[in-house]
Amino acid sequence: MDGPAVSAVRAFNRTVAERIGALNDGFLGRGRPMVESRTLWEIGLEGAEVRELRARLGLDSGYMSRVLRALERERLIKVETSPDDGRVRFARLTRTGRAERAVLDQRADRVAWGFLEPLTDQQRATLVAAMAEVGRLLRASLITIAVEDPTTTDARWCIGQYFAELVVRFEAGFDPSNTIPADAHDLMPPRGAFLIARLHDRPLGCGALKFHPGAPAELKRMWVDPEARGLGLGRRLLGELERQAGRAGARVVRLETNRALVEAIRLYRSSGYREVPAFNDEPYAHHWFEKELA
Amino acid sequence: MDGPAVSAVRAFNRTVAERIGALNDGFLGRGRPMVESRTLWEIGLEGAEVRELRARLGLDSGYMSRVLRALERERLIKVETSPDDGRVRFARLTRTGRAERAVLDQRADRVAWGFLEPLTDQQRATLVAAMAEVGRLLRASLITIAVEDPTTTDARWCIGQYFAELVVRFEAGFDPSNTIPADAHDLMPPRGAFLIARLHDRPLGCGALKFHPGAPAELKRMWVDPEARGLGLGRRLLGELERQAGRAGARVVRLETNRALVEAIRLYRSSGYREVPAFNDEPYAHHWFEKELA
DNA sequence: CATGTTCTCTGACTTTAGTCAGAGAATTGT
DNA sequence: ACAATTCTCTGACTAAAGTCAGAGAACATG
Numbered sequence: 001m002d003g004p005a006v007s008a009v010r011a012f013n014r015t016v017a018e019r020i021g022a023l024n025d026g027f028l029g030r031g032r033p034m035v036e037s038r039t040l041w042e043i044g045l046e047g048a049e050v051r052e053l054r055a056r057l058g059l060d061s062g063y064m065s066r067v068l069r070a071l072e073r074e075r076l077i078k079v080e081t082s083p084d085d086g087r088v089r090f091a092r093l094t095r096t097g098r099a100e101r102a103v104l105d106q107r108a109d110r111v112a113w114g115f116l117e118p119l120t121d122q123q124r125a126t127l128v129a130a131m132a133e134v135g136r137l138l139r140a141s142l143i144t145i146a147v148e149d150p151t152t153t154d155a156r157w158c159i160g161q162y163f164a165e166l167v168v169r170f171e172a173g174f175d176p177s178n179t180i181p182a183d184a185h186d187l188m189p190p191r192g193a194f195l196i197a198r199l200h201d202r203p204l205g206c207g208a209l210k211f212h213p214g215a216p217a218e219l220k221r222m223w224v225d226p227e228a229r230g231l232g233l234g235r236r237l238l239g240e241l242e243r244q245a246g247r248a249g250a251r252v253v254r255l256e257t258n259r260a261l262v263e264a265i266r267l268y269r270s271s272g273y274r275e276v277p278a279f280n281d282e283p284y285a286h287h288w289f290e291k292e293l294a
Numbered sequence: 295m296d297g298p299a300v301s302a303v304r305a306f307n308r309t310v311a312e313r314i315g316a317l318n319d320g321f322l323g324r325g326r327p328m329v330e331s332r333t334l335w336e337i338g339l340e341g342a343e344v345r346e347l348r349a350r351l352g353l354d355s356g357y358m359s360r361v362l363r364a365l366e367r368e369r370l371i372k373v374e375t376s377p378d379d380g381r382v383r384f385a386r387l388t389r390t391g392r393a394e395r396a397v398l399d400q401r402a403d404r405v406a407w408g409f410l411e412p413l414t415d416q417q418r419a420t421l422v423a424a425m426a427e428v429g430r431l432l433r434a435s436l437i438t439i440a441v442e443d444p445t446t447t448d449a450r451w452c453i454g455q456y457f458a459e460l461v462v463r464f465e466a467g468f469d470p471s472n473t474i475p476a477d478a479h480d481l482m483p484p485r486g487a488f489l490i491a492r493l494h495d496r497p498l499g500c501g502a503l504k505f506h507p508g509a510p511a512e513l514k515r516m517w518v519d520p521e522a523r524g525l526g527l528g529r530r531l532l533g534e535l536e537r538q539a540g541r542a543g544a545r546v547v548r549l550e551t552n553r554a555l556v557e558a559i560r561l562y563r564s565s566g567y568r569e570v571p572a573f574n575d576e577p578y579a580h581h582w583f584e585k586e587l588a
Numbered sequence: 589c590a591t592g593t594t595c596t597c598t599g600a601c602t603t604t605a606g607t608c609a610g611a612g613a614a615t616t617g618t
Numbered sequence: 619a620c621a622a623t624t625c626t627c628t629g630a631c632t633a634a635a636g637t638c639a640g641a642g643a644a645c646a647t648g
Contacts, residue, residue: 015433020314033635054595060635060636062596063637069597113295115435116296116299116303118530119435132302133424137417236414344625348625353605353606355626380614381614
């Protein structure tokens, strides 16, 4: 734990908390409790499922329900049951609700402008850039990586995205039936592992391992959502995969890859992987890498 | 109002609010309300005056009192009346209180470390730097500038600081009785104006004007606290002084300065001031500047 | 089609936060 | 020395936030 960095984070927190408070106050003073305003705002112009609102706002279902009733009483929203699932309810703004939301939006904008207004143009630009940087890295730090079941919808979605990208990027295209297969149950403990990286439940990347007792573990299916690139997620995933391999008893990790995947190759090299002769006959591979775990 | 910048600020807010919430939660879960934990923390190892705590935490005096009673009941603090002013009370931590505060501190540290831990070293450094930048600029944007009475303690403190700095910086030293005087009532409307820049009530800079109907306004006593330099405060103060001069009917602002004050001279030049022949016989001046207000 | 799960509601609560008025003691200003 | 001000405290409130248990409807699954 790095002391000075931790202090810096805490100092940042203190400064920023105050201003954030001010921004939230933009949601106050409209004669209704803050949760109601926040909910109104979160429903958005498109409307939203109640269960999703609850997740986003972190509210108890009973509480949420009451908040929605209050907004309905004010004729700001209408809650109806969703057409595709009779259990879930869907909230949408009425015309009045949209107007009220616009007011909230405007107030928040004014407060945000209050942060910028006293600054010179140059300072404003610096502030906006630094804020973007902080936001980006805080988001990166919120990404969690965990071993998961490779048969779930999310896992299969990740693999689908991975394949779809290969189709586009490989010079010769890509046909999953042509590659060395990796069945779901080969990627499950104890024969393997499947890791998913998530930001707030949403999958942003994956990576898999096949264990071979007494032989190197094989790394497969490593993918990072294009939207999440540049956050160091690939490196984190790789590290986590290696940790898992080590825990499963592997001394060496190896993998094959296609020459079109230049960032991946760069990542492997800079993470201590050495190129080795082909150890399998994967038709799409151009490079084979190997790393001894410390 | 700059749309994209405002959106950036609001986006930043959304990302950060979440993490800040997490940090504050470090103050929770100790079986007492958040205000109590915050108060305990704010009292600090040195203890603190109750009135100051109230200001820092933004609490109603009645509320504050109750919070302190609760902490006393838990034997975490002791409140006694201050030796130098029988009205104000002074809170200090007991041994138990110090231990409890250390726990809170540790928890907050752990949460802060949670922000950093998932990142690579390089990302950590970037994050810390960006946070410092954001903090610095947000603090800058919290500084307010207002016309005030030049006879108050704060105003006189500012002028004192200003003189003290001149003593150190002028090659020939500085003796206030030797300079052209600027009596407090010459710096009060309608004959002049005195501006103080503050961050949370604490004065960080000042600047004064003497008006001469039909003639240029004179700028005097411009000072920025060394701690607050590099925040663009000098430029803001100067702008505000010019605005006040314009409002008072002046078409031109002029000033004299000493060659040791290089940053000030740079500021004047870059703000549109042109050097002119001496227009008074200020013994400490080497340069005389003038600017026509737009 | 029986069973378990998910989602939403309602009712009945508790806790936290925050406000307001007034009183008493100490201090400051004139 | 008298009045005004500052600071803290108590009592009496209100509002907001949040929790818990249970029930009913809709859906998913074997």
